[in-house]
Amino acid sequence: MRHSRFRLSALWLLGCVLSGGETVQGQPPSPPPKLVVVISVDQMRADHLTRFASLFEGGLARLAGEGEGGGGGAVYTEAHHDHFFTSTAAGHATISTGVYPSRSGIVANSWWDRKERRNVYSVADPNAPIVGRAGLSGRSPANMMRDAVGDWLKRHSSGSKVYAVALKDRAAITMGGRRPDGVYWYDAETGRFVTSTYYRDSVPGWVRAFNDSALVDSYFTKEWTRLLPEEAYSASREDSFPEESDGVHITFPHRFYVMSDSSAERDWEEEGSTPRPRYPEAYYDEVKWTPFGDELTFAFIERMIVTEEIGKDDVPDLLFVGASSADYIGHRYGPFSQEVQDYYLRLDRMLDGFLDFLNETVGEGRYAVVLTADHGVLPLPEYLARQGVDARRIGRLERQEIIIGPLTEVLEELGILEQLRGVTASPYGLVMRFREEVPMYIEVRARRDVASRLRESEYVADAFAYDDVLEPSDDPFRRQYLRSFHPNRAPDVIIRYKEHYLYRMESGGTTHETPYRYDTHVPLVFWGPGIPAGRYDRRVQTVDIAPTVAALLGVEAPDDLDGVVLQEVVR
Numbered sequence: 089m090r091h092s093r094f095r096l097s098a099l100w101l102l103g104c105v106l107s108g109g110e111t112v113q114g115q116p117p118s119p120p121p122k123l124v125v126v127i128s129v130d131q132m133r134a135d136h137l138t139r140f141a142s143l144f145e146g147g148l149a150r151l152a153g154e155g156e157g158g159g160g161g162a163v164y165t166e167a168h169h170d171h172f173f174t175s176t177a178a179g180h181a182t183i184s185t186g187v188y189p190s191r192s193g194i195v196a197n198s199w200w201d202r203k204e205r206r207n208v209y210s211v212a213d214p215n216a217p218i219v220g221r222a223g224l225s226g227r228s229p230a231n232m233m234r235d236a237v238g239d240w241l242k243r244h245s246s247g248s249k250v251y252a253v254a255l256k257d258r259a260a261i262t263m264g265g266r267r268p269d270g271v272y273w274y275d276a277e278t279g280r281f282v283t284s285t286y287y288r289d290s291v292p293g294w295v296r297a298f299n300d301s302a303l304v305d306s307y308f309t310k311e312w313t314r315l316l317p318e319e320a321y322s323a324s325r326e327d328s329f330p331e332e333s334d335g336v337h338i339t340f341p342h343r344f345y346v347m348s349d350s351s352a353e354r355d356w357e358e359e360g361s362t363p364r365p366r367y368p369e370a371y372y373d374e375v376k377w378t379p380f381g382d383e384l385t386f387a388f389i390e391r392m393i394v395t396e397e398i399g400k401d402d403v404p405d406l407l408f409v410g411a412s413s414a415d416y417i418g419h420r421y422g423p424f425s426q427e428v429q430d431y432y433l434r435l436d437r438m439l440d441g442f443l444d445f446l447n448e449t450v451g452e453g454r455y456a457v458v459l460t461a462d463h464g465v466l467p468l469p470e471y472l473a474r475q476g477v478d479a480r481r482i483g484r485l486e487r488q489e490i491i492i493g494p495l496t497e498v499l500e501e502l503g504i505l506e507q508l509r510g511v512t513a514s515p516y517g518l519v520m521r522f523r524e525e526v527p528m529y530i531e532v533r534a535r536r537d538v539a540s541r542l543r544e545s546e547y548v549a550d551a552f553a554y555d556d557v558l559e560p561s562d563d564p565f566r567r568q569y570l571r572s573f574h575p576n577r578a579p580d581v582i583i584r585y586k587e588h589y590l591y592r593m594e595s596g597g598t599t600h601e602t603p604y605r606y607d608t609h610v611p612l613v614f615w616g617p618g619i620p621a622g623r624y625d626r627r628v629q630t631v632d633i634a635p636t637v638a639a640l641l642g643v644e645a646p647d648d649l650d651g652v653v654l655q656e657v658v659r
Contacts, residue, residue: 120642121616123399123455125407125446126633128183129435129611130176130259130415131600132461133423134165137611139323140432143316147439148432151459151615153623161457161615162657166627169463172565172572173516174600174607176415177210179462179630181262184236184408186634186649188571193233194262196601199577200512200519207512208577211261216286221275227257228286229266236265237634237645238406244643247403249396253281253389254410255381259462263408270396272388274381274412279304279372281388294395298388307380308371309363312342314426315433324429331470331481331596332427333420340426342378344371377420379434381413386438390445399450404641411435422468422598456616456640460633464607465600469590479588482547487513487591490548494541495520502534515591515601517579518542535580542583550584557582568603571650614657616640624656 129136137152144152153160169179171189173196181194189195194210201208213228238250252264255274264271268287272295275282280299283291314321321327332338345363365371375381389409392398398405414431421427446455472479482490491513499505509521518538522531535553542551550565557573565584584603585591592599600607612628614636631651638645639658 119618120404120640121454121456122402123405123407123446123450124458124616124637124640125409125455126183126263126458126460126637127409127411127439128180128254128259128263129411129459129461130254130256130413131418131463131465132411132414132611133464133606134167134609134611136423136428136432137163137613140429143320143433144436145440146436147441147443148436148459150440150443151457151613152611153621160621161613161619162621162654163623164612164628164654165623165625167460167610167612167630168605168608168627169610169630170568170571170608172569172603174463174602176256176462177258177262178572180259180410181232181236182630183460183462183633184238184263184265185232185234186237186631186645186651187234188631188650190571190573191234191650193231193574193577195572195574195577196516197258199516199574200579202576202578205521209258211258213284213286216284218275218282218284219288219291221278221282224275226286227261227273227284229261229264230286232262232266235267235646236263237637237643238265238408239267240638240643240645241404241406241641242267244641245403247401249398249403249405251392251396251398251406252408252410253385253392254408255376255385255412256410256415259410259412260408263410270392272392274376274385276373276376277369279368279375292395294391298391303387304372304375304384305364307375307378307384308344308365310344310380312340312378312380312430314340314430315437316430318426321426321429324426325424325471327426329422329425329468329471331468332422332425333596335596338421340430342427344374376413377416379413379417379431379438381416382411382435383438385409385411385413386442390442390449393445393449399446399455404643406637406641418465419597419599422471423465424467424471453617456614456619458633458637459611459613459615460630461610463600464605464609466588466590466598466602466604466606468598469588472588477588478586479590480547481590481592482585483595486547490542490545491518494545495538498534498537498541502530502537504530504534514579515585515599517583518581519579520581539581542581547585547589548583549586552582554578554580554582565603614640614654618659619657620659622656628654 175197177194177197178189181192185192198209211227213226213230216226216228218224241248250268252260252271254260257273260271260273272281327339417431469479469481507523507526512519539551539553587604635645635651636654639653
């Protein structure tokens with residue numbers, strides 16, 4: 089399939105060359121934009137672009153042609169992440185590298201390292217400490233096995249600038265690639281944007297000045313209220329839904345502080361007449377879970393664009409933006425909540441201001457924007473059940489029933505239960521840690537027997553052993569898993585729970601990480617000079633983003649990518 093897609097792309101490009109530098113349609117190719125901005129809205133489902141469209145009148149309307157403000161770009165209605173573990177790190181690495189997680193090495197947010205016998209965080213690097221935060225563990229793209237589109241751009245033009253910013257470190261780092269000019273993320277303990285020594289030895293003066301301005305503190309006295317009257321939220325369910333969040337703080341308005349004279353309830357203190365958080369670390373973390381987190385991100389990015397003069401000269405630049413608050417909010421309240429709808433109404437306005445800012449600083453017609461997401465999300469199973477869908481929340485007791493029982497039975501039968509050092513169960517699968525004296529053939533049999541028993545569970549759609557990953561299969565989900573499989577970064581037993589069955593530790597909220605459509609289907613929009621507006625219903629993949637961005641920038645991409653140039657965008 090991949091090779092046939094490359095042949096089609098090659099034939100198209102050949103047609104352009106034979107027509108004397110013009111496209112087959114007879115239009116001269118557009119000059120590369122001076123800046124391409126790739127905006128990844130963490131956890132944005134494709135239907136978030138359409139379900140609230142009648143209320144959009146700002147940036148989302150301008151990009152997608154939906155709502156009142158719209159002109160729109162090239163909109164792909166069937167864009168998917170075609171890998172198994174739909175997580176933040178894997179999704180963003182796929183967007184930036186143009187290859188599946190099996191080849192980028194970023195198979196999940198974290199994984200079991202089979203050689204070192206330990207869990208590894210996707211962007212952890214003890215050799216790259218956080219600048220000015222010696223107590224924090226280091227961060228870098230050291231675990232990435234492929235260059236990203238920003239690296240291709242830097243090879244093509246050393247004067248080009250490449251930056252990436254997000255609240256999440258794993259989003260910013262995996263988008264930024266291996267050789268960017270700057271990557272920044274949010275430190276939730278201090279409320280400051282930080283970087284690591286992998287990128288630079290000291291924080292630039294403008295970053296210190298932005299952090300010292302304490303913009304983050306200004307949100308403390310704000311309430312998160314609905315942007316519009318409640319009747320405008322008819323596309324969402326009722327505000328009070330017990331399975332949201334912690335089951336208590338589930339309705340508007342959402343406050344950072346409790347206005348009470350009781351010192352037992354008060355989580356703020358006054359400095360003069362200004363309330364300040366009594367526990368700053370808790371407040372700085374909580375900001376991420378509101379739209380204010382992404383407001384802070386865009387404010388930081390605008391300061392960066394001006395100070396670093398991004399998009400100002402005739403050499404093309406590349407900027408990655410991660411809107412991470414969307415994911416935090418979605419996890420707490422679910423995609424059909426009024427909170428999520430309100431976030432996207434606010435994002436519409438944030439992007440409107442950001443596009444106006446780019447028009448003023450970079451210049452109208454000199455930049456292009458890509459809008460996409462790293463994954464989708466499952467609606468709250470209780471909400472789906474109310475619609476008649478077979479949906480369930482798999483709690484702690486159910487997980488013990490699903491895993492511990494079969495695991496104990498198998499290990500007892502094999503006579504190695506006493507040799508078990510520990511077990512880790514997660515949405516990514518099951519890891520069994522044995523003592524060294526257990527023979528390898530016994531471990532292999534244990535993995536296969538446990539997988540077989542797991543398949544008997546009413547909660548499990550499929551389970552298979554590490555040793556059987558490469559066995560031929562007609563199951564499309566098995567093929568999807570191969571795109572997430574790295575032989576040294578995989579669990580012992582891979583588990584696929586049933587569709588709409590939520591594996592989650594907390595009592596409320598929701599999550600993603602599955603190969604089902606609600607997690608793979610994301611928006612994809614290309615907008616800018618020379619990109620014709622249109623809606624395309626054919627299925628495309630997120631690995632197509634990087635080569636298409638490279639083509640927009642006039643940059644040669646590697647010839648072994650899993651993605652191809654989207655021809656409707658680059659004519």
